[in-house]
Amino acid sequence: MTARPILALFKRDLRLAARHAGQSLLPLVFLFAVLILIPLGVGPGPNLLAVMAPGMVWVAALLSGLLALEHLFRPDLEDGTLEQWWVGDTSVLAIVMVRFVSHWLITGLPVILIAPLAAQMLYLPPHAVPTLMLSLLLGTALLTLFGGLVAALTLGTQRGGVLLAILIFPLIVPVLIFGAGATAVVADGLSAQAHLGLLTALLVLALTLVPLATVSALRLNIE
Amino acid sequence: MIWTTLKVGFHKLGTPQVFYRLSSLLPPWLWAGFGVCAAIGVYQALYVVPPDYQQGDSFRILYVHVPAAWQAMATYVVMAVLAMIALVWRIRVAEIMAMVSAPIGAAMTLLCLATGSIWGRPMWGTWWAWDARLTSMLVLLFVYLGIMALYAAYDDHRKGARVACILILVGLINIPIIHFSVEWWTTLHQGATIRFFGESTMHPSMMPPLVWMTVAFKFLYAAALLTRARNELLRQDRSRNWVKLLMLKST
Numbered sequence: 001m002t003a004r005p006i007l008a009l010f011k012r013d014l015r016l017a018a019r020h021a022g023q024s025l026l027p028l029v030f031l032f033a034v035l036i037l038i039p040l041g042v043g044p045g046p047n048l049l050a051v052m053a054p055g056m057v058w059v060a061a062l063l064s065g066l067l068a069l070e071h072l073f074r075p076d077l078e079d080g081t082l083e084q085w086w087v088g089d090t091s092v093l094a095i096v097m098v099r100f101v102s103h104w105l106i107t108g109l110p111v112i113l114i115a116p117l118a119a120q121m122l123y124l125p126p127h128a129v130p131t132l133m134l135s136l137l138l139g140t141a142l143l144t145l146f147g148g149l150v151a152a153l154t155l156g157t158q159r160g161g162v163l164l165a166i167l168i169f170p171l172i173v174p175v176l177i178f179g180a181g182a183t184a185v186v187a188d189g190l191s192a193q194a195h196l197g198l199l200t201a202l203l204v205l206a207l208t209l210v211p212l213a214t215v216s217a218l219r220l221n222i223e
Numbered sequence: 224m225i226w227t228t229l230k231v232g233f234h235k236l237g238t239p240q241v242f243y244r245l246s247s248l249l250p251p252w253l254w255a256g257f258g259v260c261a262a263i264g265v266y267q268a269l270y271v272v273p274p275d276y277q278q279g280d281s282f283r284i285l286y287v288h289v290p291a292a293w294q295a296m297a298t299y300v301v302m303a304v305l306a307m308i309a310l311v312w313r314i315r316v317a318e319i320m321a322m323v324s325a326p327i328g329a330a331m332t333l334l335c336l337a338t339g340s341i342w343g344r345p346m347w348g349t350w351w352a353w354d355a356r357l358t359s360m361l362v363l364l365f366v367y368l369g370i371m372a373l374y375a376a377y378d379d380h381r382k383g384a385r386v387a388c389i390l391i392l393v394g395l396i397n398i399p400i401i402h403f404s405v406e407w408w409t410t411l412h413q414g415a416t417i418r419f420f421g422e423s424t425m426h427p428s429m430m431p432p433l434v435w436m437t438v439a440f441k442f443l444y445a446a447a448l449l450t451r452a453r454n455e456l457l458r459q460d461r462s463r464n465w466v467k468l469l470m471l472k473s474t
Contacts, residue, residue: 149393153386157376167369167390170362171397174404181408198407202400209396213389220385 005090006098013102024068024106028114031064035121046123053122054132054183058176060118061111061136062143066168068107069147070160072099073218077155083222092215100144100211108140128187135192138199139179145203145210146171152217174202237314239456240465246453253446257439264435272429281345286432288338290440291331295363298328298444303395306388316456318384321391322374323451327444329367336360355406362401366394380459 017024038056039049076082085092115133124132150167154160182195235241268286275282305321308314339357340350351357370387377383460466 153373153390154376156379156382156386157373159376163372163376166365166372170366170369170394170401173362174397174400177404177408198404205396213393217386217389220382220389223382 005088006094009095010098010102013099014105017102017106025110027064027067027107028110030067031060031111031114031118034060034063035118038122050123050125050187053119053124054128054187055176055180056122057115057118057124057132058136058139058180058183061115061140062172062176064111065107065140065143065147066165068103069151069164069168072103072148072151073155074151074160077221082218086219086222092218093211096148096211096214096218100148103148104141104144108137108144111140112136124183125187128183131186131192131196132183135179135182135196135199138196138203139175142175142199142203142206143172145206146175149210149214149217152214152221155218155221175199178202234314237312237316239316239460239463242316243453243456243465243469246449246456250446250450250453253442253449257442257446260435260439260442264432264439267432267435272432278346281342284338284342286436288335288342289433290436291335291338292360293437294440294444295328295331295335295360297441298324298331299363299366299391299394299398301444302328303391306391309388310385310392315381316452318381318388319455319459320448320452321388322384323455324448325367325370325374325387327447327451329364329371331440331444332360332364332367336364353409355402355409358409359398359402359405362405363398366398370394 035056038052038060042048042052073082076085085095112133115136116129119126119129119132146168147164150164150171151160153167154163157163178195178199182192182199185195186192236245264286268283272283274280302321302324305317305324309317309321336357339360343352344350370390373390374383374387377386457466
């Protein structure tokens, strides 16, 4: 087994995303739409918004992350590529891992980069912004992993979208608690070490187990 | 020798015909067991146990609430064991039993939340509190609903069941994590949380009905599980020969 097919797949995924840049960035537009709705819904008072900011930015990021998940494996299932993964001699686990990395680069990284702007919109104290970005770094990676698993589980169904959102909800509860919690405690002037440590532990656990479960879910769907 | 017998027995149990016969024999006894235990439990809970010195009579709802909560969690563990068997040995009966367990577990979780809410209104002064245990129970309900929805979304029963079995096993790791993260979350926001009751601080005179009701709920689960599995098996195999023969014989 060589690294060449893996590398080729990685380049292909990124190139496809770049060619459809407008579509790839739509989740970001959605994120801002949610962020604009919040002040419109609860009022523009800076004090209230500052208190809600960590949780709201996190919820908006998670919601926008859901949008891209359906396309993680479905095009490959529809054009038959997915079956070829098992025919070739490249490890499917490696292919899935590469797919996760490219998906995170396309959907996760932009969210982290625009997080300071989102934080500013909701008056998050500036000293909490680095923690927000760091927690989103871990959180978006976890969302990609859990989302990939759920996308693989729902691959054989017709109405994947709504089902996907329902299935991912319990998985993402701890991520939201620790991620939004980290930002909130830093905004209050405390240390977020414990939150970030637990979030990292969760990521390590997910990195070891989720790709395996994803591969077996994918295999069930091509049988 | 014994090992071979066990293995043969295990595989025989996995064949639909053998399972069908067993699941026709056991449920009447299990329902009877539930009836007897529940009757004793309810009688003791309502007439024998003295009222609580602070809560009066309203604490008696715990004799439904606590067994339901325990059964909601126990059902998940049983379901996960069945899912493991289904995935490793590809036994269809185990798949069916895991799938029909999910609605039972969801019902138990809902019963636990509903009785807790009814009790909470006069005692806490609110229908709902974002307490750690309440929240993780609510998430558990959504885990059950997700498993049911995933299974139902597949046209192919077996594929749907196996995919849902993977989700069940993921949940087995995830539910404790959810539980602890939610506990962490509430301790951050509100110092002292309201507790239902300390296990050891319960007065001994209040224990017997709880034991009876817990056993009754186990019987209820076993009876419902086998009855539902039998129905599901018949429904899925309705065009198979063994079901047709069975129907011919019974008419």
